[in-house]
Amino acid sequence: MASAPAVTALKPIPRVPGLPLIGNLLSLTGDPVRFFVACYRKFGPACEIKVLNQRYVLLGGVEAANLLGSRVGKDCLRSRQFWEGLLTEYGASRALVSEDGESHKELRDIMRRGYSRESIRGRYGEFVRILDEVYARDWKPGARVPVVQAMQYMAVGTLGPFLTGATPVEYIRDIRIAILYILNVLVTRQRPRFFLWAPEYRRARARVVELGHTMIAAASERVGTVKDEDKNLIDDIMAAHVRDPKVLPTNDLIVAVTGPYVAGLDTVANTTAVTIYMVLKHPEVRARIEQEVDALFDAGPVDEDELMNRLPAINGAIMESMRLYPIAVAQIRTVVQDFEFQGYPIRKGDMLYVSAVVPHFMDEYFPDAAKFDIDRYQKPRAEHMQPGAYSPYGRGPHTCLGKSLAEVQLALSMARLFYKYDLELDPPDYVLKTKTAPTPGPAMDFKVRVKGLRH
Numbered sequence: 514m515a516s517a518p519a520v521t522a523l524k525p526i527p528r529v530p531g532l533p534l535i536g537n538l539l540s541l542t543g544d545p546v547r548f549f550v551a552c553y554r555k556f557g558p559a560c561e562i563k564v565l566n567q568r569y570v571l572l573g574g575v576e577a578a579n580l581l582g583s584r585v586g587k588d589c590l591r592s593r594q595f596w597e598g599l600l601t602e603y604g605a606s607r608a609l610v611s612e613d614g615e616s617h618k619e620l621r622d623i624m625r626r627g628y629s630r631e632s633i634r635g636r637y638g639e640f641v642r643i644l645d646e647v648y649a650r651d652w653k654p655g656a657r658v659p660v661v662q663a664m665q666y667m668a669v670g671t672l673g674p675f676l677t678g679a680t681p682v683e684y685i686r687d688i689r690i691a692i693l694y695i696l697n698v699l700v701t702r703q704r705p706r707f708f709l710w711a712p713e714y715r716r717a718r719a720r721v722v723e724l725g726h727t728m729i730a731a732a733s734e735r736v737g738t739v740k741d742e743d744k745n746l747i748d749d750i751m752a753a754h755v756r757d758p759k760v761l762p763t764n765d766l767i768v769a770v771t772g773p774y775v776a777g778l779d780t781v782a783n784t785t786a787v788t789i790y791m792v793l794k795h796p797e798v799r800a801r802i803e804q805e806v807d808a809l810f811d812a813g814p815v816d817e818d819e820l821m822n823r824l825p826a827i828n829g830a831i832m833e834s835m836r837l838y839p840i841a842v843a844q845i846r847t848v849v850q851d852f853e854f855q856g857y858p859i860r861k862g863d864m865l866y867v868s869a870v871v872p873h874f875m876d877e878y879f880p881d882a883a884k885f886d887i888d889r890y891q892k893p894r895a896e897h898m899q900p901g902a903y904s905p906y907g908r909g910p911h912t913c914l915g916k917s918l919a920e921v922q923l924a925l926s927m928a929r930l931f932y933k934y935d936l937e938l939d940p941p942d943y944v945l946k947t948k949t950a951p952t953p954g955p956a957m958d959f960k961v962r963v964k965g966l967r968h
Contacts, residue, residue: 524856524857524858526559526560526561526570526857526858527556527557527559527560527561528560528561528562529552529556529560529561529562529571531562531563534565534566535564535565535566536562536563536564536565536566536567537562537563537564538564538565538703541562541564541701541703542703542949542950543949544947544949545842545843545949545953546839546842546868546870546871546873546874546953547874549571549573549842549843549866549868549870549871550573550871550874550875552571552573553573553574553868553871557855558572558573558574558576558577558854558855558857559571559572559573559854559855559857559859562866564701564702564703565702565703565705567702567864568864569863569864569865569866570859570863570864570865570866571843571865571866571868572854572865572866572867572868573867573868573871574871574872574875574901575872575878575899575900575901575902576854576855576901577867577868577869577871578869578872578901578902578904578908579900579901580854580867581844581867581869581907581908581909581911582908582909585852586909587613587614587909587910588850589848589849589850589851589852589859590613590846590847590848590849590865590867591613591846591847591848591849592610592611592612592613592617592844592845592846592847592911593611593612593613593847594847594864595700595701595845595846595847595864596608596610596611596699596700597611598695598698598699598700599611599695599699599700599768600768602695602699602709602718603722603767603768604764604767605764605765605767605768606762606764606765607620607765608620608765608768608769608772609621609624609769609772609914610911613910617910617911618910619760620761621914623749623750623753623760623761624746624749624750624769624914625914626744626746626749627676627744627745627746627747627748627749627750628676628746628773628914628915628918629915629917629918630917630918630920630921632675632676632745632746632918633675633918633921634817635817636675637814637815637817637820637921637925638814638815639674640671640675640921640922640925641815641925641929643670643671643674644667644671644925644926644929644930645929645933646670647666647667647670647671648667648929648930648933648934650663650666651663651666652930652933652934652963653963654963654964654965654966655962655963656962656963657939657960657961657962658960658961658962658963659957659958659959659960660786660789660790660955660959660960660961661782661783661786661954661955661956661957661959662957664781664782664783664785664786664789665685665689665778665779665782666682666685667781667782667785667926668777668778668781668782668785668922669681669682669685669774669778670682671922671926672773672774672777672781672922675745676745676746676747676773677728677745677746677747677770677773677774678731678732678745678747678748679727679728679731681724681727681774684720684721684724684774685778686717687716687717687720687721687724688717688721688724688771688774688775688778689778689779689951690713690714690716690717691714691717691718691720691721691775692775692778692779692951692952693950693951694708694709694711694714694717694718695951696950696951696952697950697951700845701845721767721771721775722767724771724774725766725767725768725770725771726767728747728770728771729751729766729767729770732747732748732750732751732770733751735748735751736748736751736752736755746773747770750766750769750770751766754766773915776913776915777915777919779840779951779952779954780840780919780952781919781922781923782954783838783840783952783953783954783955784831784834784835784838784840784923784954785923785926785927786954786955786959787834787835787837787838787945787954787955788830788831788834788923788927789927789930789936789961790938790945790955790959791830791833791834791837791885792830792927792931793936793937793938793961794885794938794945795885798826798830798885798887799931801826801887802826802827802830802927802928802931803931803932803967805823805824805825805826805827805928806824806827806928806929806931806932807932807968808823809823809824809928809932810928810929810932810968815925820921820924820925821920821921821924824924824928825891826887827924827927827928827931828890828920828924829887829888829889829890829891830887830927831923831924831927832887832889832890832897832903832905833885833886833887833889833890835905836873836879836889836897836903836905837873837885838947838953838954838955839870839873839904839905839953840905840952840953840954841869841870841904841905841906841907841913842868842870842953843866843867843868843869843870844866844867844868844869844907844908844909844911845864845865845866845867846864846865846867847862847863847864847865848860848861848862848863848864848865849861869901869904869907869908870904870905872901872902872903872904873902873903873904878896878899878902878903879896879902880896906919931967932967932968933966933967933968934963934965934966934967935963935964935965935966935967936961936962936963936964937961937962937964938961938962939960939961939962943959943960945959946958946959
């Protein structure tokens with residue numbers, strides 16, 4: 514392991530004022546990213562916060578984003594302590610989110626192909642057909658559609674056939690409840706552990722385990738019968754398990770095979786829901802998108818190699834929605850080796866919140882940052898290309914493994930929705946409300962009305 518620079522700085526890390534006992538908990542649970550931005554503006558790239566009397570060091574800005582991808586970040590920061598509770602809860606020894614270094618790379622290599630854009634290569638037409646079937650469930654003319662719930666159904670309905678071979682829509686509520694408790698109690702520790710005895714969580718946990726066993730049984734029957742080019746993510750996981758049970762032991766399989774739904778359910782649903790809101794709130798953007806998607810789908814089968822180039826307005830709207838409403842507001846790490854960060858001493862044993870999305874809200878990187886501007890990402894502006902400025906998928910070794918697949922899923926799902934349906938906010942003057950649990954995103958009561966069909 515490369516040695517980190519010696520800690521020579523004398524500057525004390527400034528403390529953020531908080532309330533007795535709970536410290537800064539209310540700010541974290543209320544609007545965490547705005548809190549992180551305010552801390553950065555007032556205190557700089559490093560400050561000390563408290564949550565339920567536990568000390569954390571908050572790192573923010575491009576400085577924090579660049580740290581995550583640096584050699585110092587890789588050598589000195591670890592994820593496992595914050596995910597240990599999840600592993601214990603599900604009887605696992607390790608998971609993709611909990612590991613660093615070679616252990617993380619080993620798991621990432623096993624799952625890389627299954628989470629990649631290549632997993633749906635040659636199947637974009639099938640993806641569009643599945644989208645039409647999924648949308649037909651909720652998006653009927655005259656319907657008032659609860660957007661987040663409908664997008665959760667879309668996420669599972671489209672991820673399932675390609676990543677796992679299963680579409681477990683009946684488990685959506687259980688997955689969400691499990692995510693909520695895991696993040697709040699076991700990872701961010703914003704709730705005490707006795708919350709895990711709540712009956713709704715115990716039922717949800719049992720259902721997620723049931724789903725995992727069902728998926729494992731189905732995948733076990735396919736081992737040795739599926740061509741390499743036809744394998745999905747779960748096939749790759751099971752093949753690695755059979756090849757070397759020490760690499761992926763039986764106890765680790767539940768977390769591994771349900772991972773796509775745990776990782777993708779809220780992230781995809783929240784991002785697409787925000788995009789729908791922002792597009793409907795900006796008629797000029799909507800007009801550009803409708804013109805763009807009409808040209809795409811009226812031309813016949815989707816050209817896979819040209820898809821992203823043909824959807825600059827759609828992609829701009831998605832990227833801008835992810836900038837203004839990021840999912841990964843902070844990465845939580847433990848320090849295993851002293852190092853210096855921007856003149857501040859970061860000590861072994863420190864627990865960190867590392868917020869790489871702070872620059873999303875800074876005019877220095879995104880001029881008029883509060884404005885929804887879908888042209889920021891086109892040349893010559895390309896504001897997102899500034900080092901450390903744009904981090905919607907996280908930063909460093911734990912950057913979202915499914916990023917390239919998510920880009921296609923998001924683009925096609927939004928393109929097809931605006932191609933098929935004439936939508937309006939319900940009510941038309943609705944102003945988006947947000948939630949923070951289990952992940953940041955639109956409130957569950959956000960609705961749109963389907964005025965009719967466009968095609």
